[in-house]
Structures are given as C-alpha cells and as structure tokens.
Amino acid sequence: MWLRPNRSLSRRGLRRLCAALAAVTVAIATLGARAGNVYAPLFALVESAAVAYALSLAWHAGDRSERITIDARSLQVECLPGHRRATFQSYWVRVRMRQAGNRQRLVLTSHGGEVEVGAFLGEEERADAMQRLRRLLAQYTAPQRK
Structure with missing residues (x-):
C-alpha cells in the first residue's frame, strides 16, 4: 500500500505558474514605475523570486x-x-x-x-x-x- 500526498501540479505546470505570476508582477511593477515608483521593478523581481522559491518548496514537499x-x-x-x-x-x-x-x-x-x-x-x-x-x-x- 502506497500513501502519497495528492499532487495536482506537474513540474512543468509549476514552472508555467511561476512564469505567469512573475509576468503579472513585473507588468504591474512597470505600471508603478511609470507612475513614479522607481523601486517597484526591483521589488517585483525580489518578490517573484521569493514566491517561486516558496512554491517550489511546497511542491517538493509532495515528494x-x-x-x-x-x-x-x-x-x-x-x-x-x-x-x-x-x-x-x-x-x-x-x-x-x-x-x-x-x-x-x-x-x-x-x-x-x-x-x-x-x-x-x-x-x-x-x-x-x-x-x-x-x-x-x-x-x-x-x-x-x-
């Protein structure tokens, strides 16, 4: 009998999700930069990396x-x-x-x-x-x- 956690997202799906989240975050940060918030793109990059790392940790917990x-x-x-x-x-x-x-x-x-x-x-x-x-x-x- 094998007991495994339910994992509905493949490795490819995880990469696509991280890329989509990063794209949305960078797009919004670009709008913020045009409005005068020059630190928004830098924050978006840091946030995207942190979110991708957290999602990958959660995904690997399913192993x-x-x-x-x-x-x-x-x-x-x-x-x-x-x-x-x-x-x-x-x-x-x-x-x-x-x-x-x-x-x-x-x-x-x-x-x-x-x-x-x-x-x-x-x-x-x-x-x-x-x-x-x-x-x-x-x-x-x-x-x-x-």
Whole structure:
C-alpha cells in the first residue's frame, strides 16, 4: 500500500505558474514605475523570486511517501525519502486515530511501539487509509476457516 500526498501540479505546470505570476508582477511593477515608483521593478523581481522559491518548496514537499507492506508475519512501514522503517508483527498491530491538537493522527501501535502514517494526507484520505489498513490486516489476523 502506497500513501502519497495528492499532487495536482506537474513540474512543468509549476514552472508555467511561476512564469505567469512573475509576468503579472513585473507588468504591474512597470505600471508603478511609470507612475513614479522607481523601486517597484526591483521589488517585483525580489518578490517573484521569493514566491517561486516558496512554491517550489511546497511542491517538493509532495515528494514524501510511505510504503506499507503487510504479510502474515509482519507489517512494515517505510518512509521515503529518508528510508525510516518500522516493523511490527501483523497479528498485534492496532490501527487507531488519535486526537493531536486540532487534527487526527493515524497511528499504528504494537507492543508499546507506535508510528504515525499519512501525516501529509487530508482528513478524509487519512480515514480511508485507516479503513483500508484495517481490512488488509483483517485478512491476516482473522481466524482461518477450513
């Protein structure tokens, strides 16, 4: 199971958005310069660079993902990038939502250890992930009928 943030903008789209915002900002700054504000173009360039940088940081935050692997013996959570891993015995894992301030946290717990998954997801996506995890775990933890 892969958990990834919802990203609706491609790298090309991000470049186009930054270029369009810079063009509008420079056009308005040019009008301001003609009206007598000689510092407007300089401010527009600085602002355009800062906005492009902030948008690229937000876009790169979407590179995060978590891979959850479940089998009869274990549940493993691998966080990318960073390659942080957590492994639990699948029979003992409990999937819970915990209140943390004004948001819900999706937490996997087992034998005193816990790991939060899907922190980058929205509330509805996190609730869906919880239901999917519970269904997947039930396949391995339910008594087998013969």
